[in-house]
Amino acid sequence: MKKLLALTLLSLAWGCGEQPATTNTAAPAGDSELAEANTAAAPDIAVNPLKNAYFGDTHIHTILSFDAYLMGTRRTPNDAYEFAKGAAIEHASGFMMQMKKPLDFLAVSDHGFYLGMMRALGDPQGPVQDHRLAPLVAGATSAEGSTAAFQGVIQHLVGRDPNAPDDLDDRDVARSAWQEVIEAAERHNDPGNFTTFVAYEYTTSGPQFENLHRNVIFRGADVPIQPFTRLDSADPEGLWDWMDDIRAEGQESIAIPHNPNGSDGWMFSRTKYNSDEPLDAAYAEQRMRNEPLVENTQVKGTSDTHPLLSPNDEWADFEIMPLRVASQLESSVPGSYVREAYLNGMLMEAEQGFNPFKFGVIGASDTHNAAGSFEEDNYWSKTGLMDIEPYMRGSVPLPDSTPNNPEYAQGASQYWGASGLAGVWAESNTRDAIFDGFRRKETFATSGPHIKVRFFGGFGFDQEIAAASDAIAQAYAGGVPMGGDLMRQADQAPHFYAWASRDPDTQSLQRLQIVKGWIEDGETKEAVIDIACSDGLAVDPQTQRCPDNGAAVDVSDCSVTPDVGDAELIAVWQDPNFDPAQRAFYYVRVLENPSCRWSTWDAVRAGVSPRPDMHATIQDRAWSSPIWYTP
Numbered sequence: 001m002k003k004l005l006a007l008t009l010l011s012l013a014w015g016c017g018e019q020p021a022t023t024n025t026a027a028p029a030g031d032s033e034l035a036e037a038n039t040a041a042a043p044d045i046a047v048n049p050l051k052n053a054y055f056g057d058t059h060i061h062t063i064l065s066f067d068a069y070l071m072g073t074r075r076t077p078n079d080a081y082e083f084a085k086g087a088a089i090e091h092a093s094g095f096m097m098q099m100k101k102p103l104d105f106l107a108v109s110d111h112g113f114y115l116g117m118m119r120a121l122g123d124p125q126g127p128v129q130d131h132r133l134a135p136l137v138a139g140a141t142s143a144e145g146s147t148a149a150f151q152g153v154i155q156h157l158v159g160r161d162p163n164a165p166d167d168l169d170d171r172d173v174a175r176s177a178w179q180e181v182i183e184a185a186e187r188h189n190d191p192g193n194f195t196t197f198v199a200y201e202y203t204t205s206g207p208q209f210e211n212l213h214r215n216v217i218f219r220g221a222d223v224p225i226q227p228f229t230r231l232d233s234a235d236p237e238g239l240w241d242w243m244d245d246i247r248a249e250g251q252e253s254i255a256i257p258h259n260p261n262g263s264d265g266w267m268f269s270r271t272k273y274n275s276d277e278p279l280d281a282a283y284a285e286q287r288m289r290n291e292p293l294v295e296n297t298q299v300k301g302t303s304d305t306h307p308l309l310s311p312n313d314e315w316a317d318f319e320i321m322p323l324r325v326a327s328q329l330e331s332s333v334p335g336s337y338v339r340e341a342y343l344n345g346m347l348m349e350a351e352q353g354f355n356p357f358k359f360g361v362i363g364a365s366d367t368h369n370a371a372g373s374f375e376e377d378n379y380w381s382k383t384g385l386m387d388i389e390p391y392m393r394g395s396v397p398l399p400d401s402t403p404n405n406p407e408y409a410q411g412a413s414q415y416w417g418a419s420g421l422a423g424v425w426a427e428s429n430t431r432d433a434i435f436d437g438f439r440r441k442e443t444f445a446t447s448g449p450h451i452k453v454r455f456f457g458g459f460g461f462d463q464e465i466a467a468a469s470d471a472i473a474q475a476y477a478g479g480v481p482m483g484g485d486l487m488r489q490a491d492q493a494p495h496f497y498a499w500a501s502r503d504p505d506t507q508s509l510q511r512l513q514i515v516k517g518w519i520e521d522g523e524t525k526e527a528v529i530d531i532a533c534s535d536g537l538a539v540d541p542q543t544q545r546c547p548d549n550g551a552a553v554d555v556s557d558c559s560v561t562p563d564v565g566d567a568e569l570i571a572v573w574q575d576p577n578f579d580p581a582q583r584a585f586y587y588v589r590v591l592e593n594p595s596c597r598w599s600t601w602d603a604v605r606a607g608v609s610p611r612p613d614m615h616a617t618i619q620d621r622a623w624s625s626p627i628w629y630t631p
Helices: 002-012 032-039 066-070 077-084 117-122 134-138 143-159 171-188 236-248 281-290 338-352 431-440 463-467 471-478 598-606
Strands: 052-060 105-108 195-202 214-218 253-257 293-298 360-363 421-426 443-446 452-458 479-481 485-487 495-501 509-520 523-533 568-574 584-592 621-624 627-630
Touching (some): 052 195, 066 143, 134 143, 195 431, 214 236, 236 253, 253 281, 293 338, 338 584, 421 452, 452 627, 471 479, 479 485, 523 568
Parallel strands (some): 052 105, 105 195, 253 293
Antiparallel strands (some): 452 495, 495 568, 509 584, 584 627
């Protein structure tokens, strides 16, 4: 079992072996029926100038991703869109996957690496049926068959001459699969009701599994005929150059770094890719132009912060994934977490005049089942046949262990979670409006629930806004939303308006917090301040913490304390320690009442005790993008 899990992990981040061959030519629109649908008059779409919250996922792998196929996944991009709209689709193991409620938008982002190639190998009537790996790949319909197929593909990758052509890199297969991605997105895009984005994953890394993957999201249907991959350039700057080039031809896109916690410090390094060359203003400008957002939570853990970086943050130890992607190697903490990157970027701006880490945040799933698993009590993990049974993901004892001496699978999936979702504030549920929301960073992330968060800062409103019927109009008129910048106005301290509402299908809200980072005497500092408490409780002015609201979980049956917590939390806050001469950032974090983690649900259903070295409970949460203050 341990060997099986290790092989699964190794396969997930392998991203080499492609021959560089891309063009900037626009892809064809698709078949005539699709083209006719695209040219039809758009229906009347309701537009809200004060914006609505939309929830979606920008990180989905289907049958076209080489690793998802080897895990047994046979669901297509079309299936992924049906699932996102609320339908049930079949898991590789046979059961039906379905969410409690649908999403508002989705981007299927299959690996550009070997796009569609495993499906071609598995097709006995396909164009590569005579390839030596075809029988192994065709047998990837069980955990054992997947293991054998992974071994064969990995041996091919490791053993091949990197200077020789790769006989698994069939450009006709890849272009055909890419066209399938485009056509599925076009087929399901329903302006005003459900939005799709053409997308793919650019898979690159350092030499020791340092994760540097990005999801590339295109604004519209005018996209390149083939994705840019790591063998065009393993350096993310090469991706940004390509994105700049196609943008000049009208093909707009953004890249979203994912899973920084597995990057071993490379994702937010203060030197350039695989070198000691320091970052500079041109690097920062290009990165921010192409990467305005970052994933701070997904199935492979949360990358907001870490207890070693934020020792005074009691909630920093949340869904920590300690390993590099596809490896049992530990991932370095410095350089791998978003909050620290905010601090380092702000310090670089103060000292050198540029900030390469001024990201907004989203969550995403990174599912390889064509269907994200966002609910703790409805969890099917990530890797198809490889971790669908609870014992495979380490939450219950292995079948051959004894009650007196339980043994558990040791692998990365024990650290994985039912996360996450992207939230965006946009005028309408359309590509243009949502993409513009991404661009201006008016985005938030959740660890799975549909928690809504709003956050404004400004000098043009005060405490009275909290009770105003036109609070959001006032906030836009007198300030900036999440993702925005506040500039100094004399020596005034800004007010911050924060609001959150619960997901009615999960837990009530417990507390609303501000996370502040600032520069003081040339050093970075941070603080977490509770600004609103549930159940009529008041923040202790000494500790800046809410009292315990009494919410608890019975891990024997996952029942929770009834009738505690709030459906909505609102606060207007002014920083009592504001210094108009200090650079700072502020963002909101909102916490639910605790509930059972997915691993405890597995244990309850199996009739065993929760695994002692796993967290038994979880406090799901949401994070806003920051507001930055510049003196």
